[in-house]
Amino acid sequence: MTRIFSGIKPTGHLTLGNYLGALRQWVEVDQHRAEALFCVVDLHALTVEHDPARVRRLSRQAATLMLAAGLDPERCAVFVQSHVDEHARLSYLLECVATDGEMRRMIQYKEKSVRERERGGSVRLSLLTYPVLMAADILAHGADEVPVGEDQTQHVELTRDLAVRFNQRYGHTFVVPRATPPKTAARVMDLQDPSSKMGKSHESAAGIVYLLDEPDVVRKKVLRAVTDGGREVVYDREGKPGVSNLLEILAACEGCRPEELSGGFDSYGELKKAVAEAVVELLRPVRERHRELCAEPGRVDAVLRAGAAKARGTARPTVDAAYRAMGLMPAG
Ligand code: ATP
């Protein structure tokens, strides 16, 4: 059976980008057709300046939202990365397979290290090696497919390279996975800056729709979205990035392609109103279910405990095999 792994970092409140680019596909498609594991990748949240109490809070919130969005613990494993030691154990072995040049070429490292320096901080070594830990997350579980947004495809390519290199050097150990981004809204852009991806760790919240935003806040953010010159509502990623982003969001909400909506609105204002209402309706059940789950925290804990136990079971044999393959002596 196909195995699927994916995760979300507790670096901020989950966004519409996380939902359309990843979570929704996990809920609607992936958990029904494969053996799936979904993870709050909390170790990754320590790669940048962080507040420990906030990371702990956001980890719980992310797990709760994953369940609220519809992940069914009867169908898939939902767990927290740091509860399963195999991820960190394997990461070290993969650091012995990856090169520093490879790490420095990663686009996200370049972008995030600039951001850290601009904030006046230093760049943590773990920010550089973070894609190796991500490779370990995926390879430990023998995942065939990794449903992620477009921004993560370079990291999945690196994961493939590391798996192939390891297998060639030390004998066949890892499944070589592939990224499976969604067809629509694989890269939702910031509503205030359509040239940059909507990201939960960005400082300015004005262009980011959070899953837990109140309906009126969602409406306000969408109605204030930056649009482009001219008046025509047409789908043209290059020429009209703001309008095209809104059309992509609407298409993802309505289950169609953005080209089909192109030309269907008389003004930018009319398009924005349609997008605002579609997003409010899309998020309504998630917010409601989240509220219910917050009232029973014991349930979330139980799901995460069972998920971690299952994840240890899928990861341990592969990680143990990697230890042996690389020449480490088994404990007596
Ligand atoms: P950060 O700013 O801390 O990197 P993020 O919002 O990018 O946060 P991640 O935890 O890095 O979120 O990514 C979780 C998943 O959501 C990944 O599969 C990623 O590809 C996807 N994703 C993140 N942002 C977007 C976006 N704007 N559009 C589509 N998918 C996205």
Ligand code: MG
């Ligand atoms: Mg990201």
